[in-house]
Amino acid sequence: MAMAAVELRGLSKRYPSGLLALEPLDLDIEAGAFVAVVGSSGAGKSTLIRLINGLESATSGTVTVDGVGLRAGTLRRIRSGVGMVFQQFNLVGRLSVITNVLTGRLAQRSTLGSLFHLFRQQDLEIAHAALARVGLVDKAWERADRLSGGQQQRVGTARALAQQPRLILADEPVASLDPVTAIEIMELLQDINRRDGITLVVSLHQVDLVRRYAGRVLGLNAGRLVYDGPATGLTEGVLRDIYQRPSRVNSGVEATRGAPLSDA
């Protein structure tokens, strides 16, 4: 399919406090890509990712996912096709692993039965398959909060998979995990990307993981996109551009990017 998985046009986010979290951005992400978003804390990685499925609302600009524009009316439809994996896993601790994975099917079933935790056989099979994919079938009936961090993240991934999405967003998915477990999760995500062709947009702060798994890298610094290219292009100079704290006066750089100036 030639259509891009994600199209961003003039997308920006300014918080009510005045902080500009993301400067206006134009971007296309092609289907099947593995994109890493990097930058220091507060650079806008999380904001960018959360803008794609509407967990953050944009101040200006548009988001188009699979050809559908993101707005109030299409929010649920888009979200059902976009899975998300979180840094803190964001599972419902008290519910069983399988129920957590089944919540990935909820968008397809907004009926009364779903409110009573009733599912169709078909949904149960999809959830089972997702759990099998992440290797946690034996934990299906256990309470989610009894699992280790790595296991919980795998459940979170299974939940995303159960949606049968075209795109999976991952907001710092391995930041709360030890290095070995982190690699397990990254391998899983890479496998999902390669075998199922699901587009992956992942924010990471570990540069070595970026080099190892990402195809394309978007580097953000204080809300501004300072790098957009292959992972192989991450030289010392580029990394400095991305991670260096910006100075107060940046007008020179802004002028060259053509962003509208407020005065002068």
Added chain:
Amino acid sequence: MAEPPVLPPRPRSWLPAWAAAALALLYAAGHDLELSFEDLAYGLDDMVEYFGRYRAPDFAGVPGMLVLMMQTLATAFWGTMLAIVLGGLLAPLAARNLSPARWTYLTARELLNLMRAMPDLLLALVFVAALGLGPLPGVLALGVHTAGFLGKFCAESMERVEPGVYDGLAATGATLPQRIMYAAWPSVLREAAGYVLVILDRNVRMGAVLGLVGAGGIGLALHETLRLFDYARSSALILVMLVTILAMDALSSSLRRRLG
């Protein structure tokens, strides 16, 4: 030898001022109510003698009393169930991070406050006037009033749930009712069960006196026996009430412990 350094001036404490103001307020209030210490002092003597009249409970009518107590328990139970339904429906709407719009949040919250503010006995008065004597007005009064508490407590619990849990559900495209049933209620279930037990406890206590407004239960019987100066029967009634309330207390405490 040099002089020791001078201590900094002692910081002004507002405590004496507060204490004096409080005492003045109390004196004014007591004066306004025409209370006098002499009355109380004389009264104390009388009271010792008065309480002595209760020392020989007459348990003759106990079966009848137990029936009344069962009615009280039933009223409390139904009232609590009503509170669960009403409070449970309003609680998610009164949680700032779940309510679909600001006006639904404010409306639900104010409605719950309204239900909480009216003392349930006065609500019972109203319901009796509207529906006639009997236990049903009592059930409604208890249910509506405690729904206010239950709703407020549960809403606050839901607001305390980590926002990430709600995000996780929202990201899958779940609707608000689904988020409520999968993220909100499961996360606050233990606390909510504890609140329900506290409310049940309280409703048993209040149920005992609903009879005074004609809404059934054992309270009316006590009113009668006291009016007739039948202290023996009165003390029996009070004992029955006491035993039942303490038993419910113990039951709900042990249930709350099992919830952990």
Added chain:
Amino acid sequence: MLRFPTPDGRPPRSLVLVALILAGLLIASAPLVEVNPRSLVGAGPRLLEFLGHLWVMPDWSYLPDLGRRMLETIEMAVIATAIALVLSLPLAVLSARTVSPHPWVFALGRSLLALIRALPELVWALVFVSAVGLGPLPGILALAVVTVGFMGKVFAEAIEVVDPRPVEGVAAHGARRWQVLGFAVLPQALPDLLGSTLYVLDHNVRAAAILGLVGAGGIGYDMVMAMRLFEYDRLVPIGAAIWLCVTLLDRASHRLRARVING
């Protein structure tokens, strides 16, 4: 075919059990409570009819009296709370396992507190009215007694969970029992007390509003009389006044408690 997310597809066992017990209790007690289709169906229209009666102009001439009564109600609550505060302190000291002079005293104290707390305020009010006659005094006594039961327990528990290290510190210097109490135990337990006092005051205003029902002072009496005499033009002002007072006090105590917690 719909299924639950459990190994056998049926709802979890504990849930079914609880549901069955509740349903059983509800059905069994329904006749006691006179809850049946007939009574329920009739209730709605009758309630609406009653609400229609309330839709009248309030009796403005009654307002000064109303204000006085509300003031009386609040004063009752305040005085009762103050008395209870004073009385509950020594009782709490006796009923706290860590500082009680003797385990029997502790057991007796705790049981006494539980007993007086168990009976509803209105029952105590009935008893005190019978003892000292009508008026605000029996109401104050009733509120005070129940409040002592509650505050005594809260305070005793606060004393029991006090940090033992400052206590050891003071005692190690040869302080006598009451000195240890005054300088190490009580100062730690006191802040808790303030928060509980505000909560209790809030509760007591509500309770005081009811006690008038049995002649123990406060606005409850006015409300019963207005109901009995069908003076609907007074009911709404009374209801509104109670709601207003309780709400204002609730918000004020909420804010005060927040200030106290944050030092």
